[in-house]
Structures are given as C-alpha cells and as structure tokens.
Amino acid sequence: MIKKRKIPNAEIPTASQADLAFLLLLFFLVSTVIDVDTGLGLTLPEYIPPEEQVEVKVDPNRMASVLVNENGDVLIDGNVVPVYQIKDLLKARIAAKNEAPKNKKMIVSLKTDRKTIYNIYIAALDQIKLAFFEVRDEYSNAKFGKKYADLDEEKQGIVKEAVPIIISLAEPEIVKK
Amino acid sequence: MKFEKRRATTKQEIPTTSMPDIVFMLLMFFMTVTTMREVDVLVSFKLPEAKAIEKIENKRLISYLWVGKDKRIQINDSIVKMNDVEPIMYAKRQALPEIIVSLRVDQSVDMGFVTDIQQSLRKAYCLRLNYSAMIKV
Numbered sequence: 001m002i003k004k005r006k007i008p009n010a011e012i013p014t015a016s017q018a019d020l021a022f023l024l025l026l027f028f029l030v031s032t033v034i035d036v037d038t039g040l041g042l043t044l045p046e047y048i049p050p051e052e053q054v055e056v057k058v059d060p061n062r063m064a065s066v067l068v069n070e071n072g073d074v075l076i077d078g079n080v081v082p083v084y085q086i087k088d089l090l091k092a093r094i095a096a097k098n099e100a101p102k103n104k105k106m107i108v109s110l111k112t113d114r115k116t117i118y119n120i121y122i123a124a125l126d127q128i129k130l131a132f133f134e135v136r137d138e139y140s141n142a143k144f145g146k147k148y149a150d151l152d153e154e155k156q157g158i159v160k161e162a163v164p165i166i167i168s169l170a171e172p173e174i175v176k177k
Numbered sequence: 178m179k180f181e182k183r184r185a186t187t188k189q190e191i192p193t194t195s196m197p198d199i200v201f202m203l204l205m206f207f208m209t210v211t212t213m214r215e216v217d218v219l220v221s222f223k224l225p226e227a228k229a230i231e232k233i234e235n236k237r238l239i240s241y242l243w244v245g246k247d248k249r250i251q252i253n254d255s256i257v258k259m260n261d262v263e264p265i266m267y268a269k270r271q272a273l274p275e276i277i278v279s280l281r282v283d284q285s286v287d288m289g290f291v292t293d294i295q296q297s298l299r300k301a302y303c304l305r306l307n308y309s310a311m312i313k314v
Binding site: 014017018021022024025028029031032037038039040041042043044045046047112113114115116117118119121122123125126129130133169 | 193196197200201203204207208210211225226227228229230231232233236239277279280282283284285286287288289291292295296298299300302303304305306307308309310311312313
C-alpha cells in the first residue's frame with residue numbers, strides 16, 4: 001500500500017529573527033561613536049613674511065586688546081581682570097559700536113605669552129566669542145524680536161553686518177623664547 | 178441572581194510579530210549613523226572646555242591635527258615633527274582647498290607650541306581653524 005507522503009513543513013522558523021536583529025543592533029549601538037566635531041572656529045590671517053609686513057595704525061577707540069600672560073592673568077587695556085569677566089567688559093564696548101560704520105567696528109585683539117597654557121587661551125577666546133554672540137543676540141532681539149539663531153539667512157546677514165566678529169590674533173613676537 | 182465575572186474577551190498578548198521590523202528599523206538607523214573610526218589616535222589628550230561652541234557644518238572638509246600631552250603632533254595616522262607639518266598640510270590643502278583644520282590640543286600644552294603650529298598652518302595656507310573643545314555645562 002502506498003502511503004501518501006506527508007509534505008514536510010517548509011517554513012523557516014522566524015521566531016529567533018528578533019534575537020538576531022537585537023544582536024546586530026547591540027553591536028552597532030556599542031560601536032557607534034557619534035563624533036562631536038564642535039569647537040571654536042577661527043580664520044587665521046594669511047602668512048606674510050616679516051620683511052613685507054606693514055603696520056597699520058588702528059584707532060585705539062575701536063580696539064580692545066586682551067593680553068594673557070603665563071600665569072593666566074588677563075589684562076584688558078591695562079587693567080587686570082578675571083577671565084570670566086572678559087565677556088561682560090567687552091560686551092558693552094562691542095554693543096556701543098553697533099551703529100558705527102563698517103570700518104569702525106570693534107576689534108578684539110588677543111595676545112598670549114609663549115608660556116601661556118592652552119586651556120586659559122581657549123577660555124579667553126571663548127569669553128570673547130561669547131561676548132560677540134550675546135551682542136548679536138541682543139541686537140537681533142531688539143531689531144527682529146528673535147534670537148540670532150532663529151532668524152532667516154537674510155536677517156542674519158543684517159545682524160552679521162552690524163556686529164561682525166573681528167578677533168585679531170596678534171602676530172606672535174618673532175622667536176621670543 | 179447569578180453574578181458572573183466579566184472578562185475581557187480581547188486577547189491579552191501584545192503582538193510580537195512586528196518586533197523584528199521595529200528592531201531592524203533601529204538597526205538601520207544605527208548602521209547609517211555609525212562611522213567607524215578611521216584613524217587610531219596615538220597621542221593622549223584632554224580637550225579644553227568652552228561655551229561659545231559651533232558645529233562644523235561640513236564634516237568632509239575637516240582634517241584633524243592632534244597634539245598630545247607630551248607635545249607630540251599627529252596628522253593622519255602618524256606622529257610627525259614640527260617641521261613636517263607645513264609640507265603635509267600644504268599637500269592636504271592642495272587636494273582640498275576648503276580644508277578646515279581641527280586642532281585637538283591637550284589642555285596643558287603651552288601657547289608657544291600652538292603658535293608654532295599655527296604659523297606652519299599659515300605658511301601652508303590652511304587658514305580655517307577650529308579649536309576642538311568640549312561643551313562646558
């Protein structure tokens with residue numbers, strides 16, 4: 001007698017699929033480094049050989065010079081101030097130049113000693129940038145009622161023009177070791 | 178009168194058939210987001226902290242330069258000397274004119290050293306800098 005052949009079950013068991021997927025997921029979770037590429041942006045001036053450098057006189061009114069010495073003491077225009085006060089001191093001076101013509105805007109010059117610690121330099125630069133950012137925010141708040149970051153590109157351009165970020169890294173004194 | 182407990186007639190199990198799909202979706206997200214680290218960092222450094230931090234909008238343009246605690250400079254995959262920074266960066270800039278150099282410098286390095294690097298970068302015309310820093314809370 002011929003038995004009717006039973007058709008074997010041809011399905012792939014999918015019950016463990018979730019486990020497999022979880023395993024893969026875990027691997028990618030662990031190996032992911034969401035890299036933080038954040039930092040303080042800056043554009044260096046072009047290199048000019050020392051013999052071709054020309055000194056340009058700048059109106060002392062539009063210049064704020066920040067000096068940081070090797071002990072981390074900060075000097076703004078001759079006065080010793082703590083690092084965290086740089087922002088507040090500069091803000092008023094930057095804001096005062098908001099309506100000034102383009103070539104009369106505030107320049108902040110940052111100069112360090114060769115032995116200054118990098119950390120303090122970054123802290124000072126951070127304070128200067130914060131000062132500019134806050135002036136921008138206040139200006140755009142007053143003019144458009146929004147923070148700078150929430151403005152559209154065209155309006156950002158207007159604010160940028162009113163409050164340009166000019167930070168001058170003083171030419172390091174040639175080989176002063 | 179006979180009281181009967183009212184029982185919900187609906188099934189009480191959560192359907193799990195779509196769980197793999199959800200997991201796969203997550204998986205896809207992490208797969209696309211993951212960037213495997215391309216270079217081994219050979220120097221040890223601790224980044225400074227700052228508040229006025231900006232994101233670099235175009236990751237493709239970034240080129241890293243590490244400076245460790247012990248003042249060793251690393252570009253790409255190797256430790257280089259100060260004198261080699263300029264030619265290497267110049268070659269990089271020629272390949273990619275819009276290059277942004279991200280300086281990952283240890284907190285405790287002195288400015289003289291950083292200035293020297295900056296001078297070589299200026300000579301190499303790599304003028305766009307980014308001082309890598311962590312967000313200060």
